[in-house]
């Protein structure tokens with residue numbers, strides 16, 4: 001076993017600690033490695049490339065047509081499932097899946113608990129990155145932008161549209177906090193079911209609601225079998241922001257360019 005020496009300065013009285021810690025266990029590392037190097041699936045063929053001449057030059061319209069296709073592809077059960085990355089103000093990232101609940105020129109909306117890990121990170125750093133991957137279509141969309149809470153009305157309307165069990169579940173969950181056991185969760189849920197009977201008005205908790213990601217960048221990726229994939233990225237530059245030499249003017253203040261894959 002290899003060892004390294006870690007020097008730590010004790011914050012209390014400023015002395016230096018010399019600690020020996022194992023770097024890695026060679027046998028365990030070898031035994032626990034799963035080799036996926038040969039796992040490779042074909043993507044699109046050479047006659048299915050994504051060309052600038054074939055796409056609408058406005059990313060919301062392009063997203064709409066890709067999403068529509070994904071949503072109507074039988075092998076895709078939840079086309080609206082998306083990965084969202086947030087980060088602390090110190091730049092420590094975290095990611096998880098959420099469900100897109102609406103989209104349009106105002107942005108991309110999802111709902112969650114404002115006191116969750118993502119909620120706390122968005123409170124201190126209101127920026128996020130989204131990613132969709134629609135595997136049967138070999139297509140992915142990435143979105144980056146500023147995040148705001150949806151209005152109380154939008155959150156209320158969506159909360160009230162949810163099934164009874166989902167409303168109870170949202171109130172019962174102290175999302176991202178440690179929980180004693182599944183029994184504890186069941187007990188909390190049962191108490192809420194006694195408090196609010198099915199069919200009763202269930203108020204939205206103030207710590208639960210929507211966020212809208214207002215995009216500054218939207219990238220469309222399509223996978224090619226030869227790995228020379230297509231990437232077209234749309235950006236909406238702020239006044240004075242320099243544009244790249246291969247950038248083209250699109251519609252509605254958007255510019256687009258092709259990226260190497």
Ligand SMILES: Cc1cc2nc3c(=O)[nH]c(=O)nc-3n(C[C@H](O)[C@H](O)[C@H](O)COP(=O)(O)O)c2cc1C
Nearest residue numbers: 081096097098099110111112113116117118119176
């Ligand atoms: C397909 C899928 C969809 C999900 N949708 C949501 C959602 O819309 N809102 C939500 O708060 N959590 C959703 N989750 C759970 C989150 O991935 C995550 O566990 C939870 O939001 C807590 O994340 P956080 O601790 O990073 O805040 C979903 C999980 C999966 C796998």
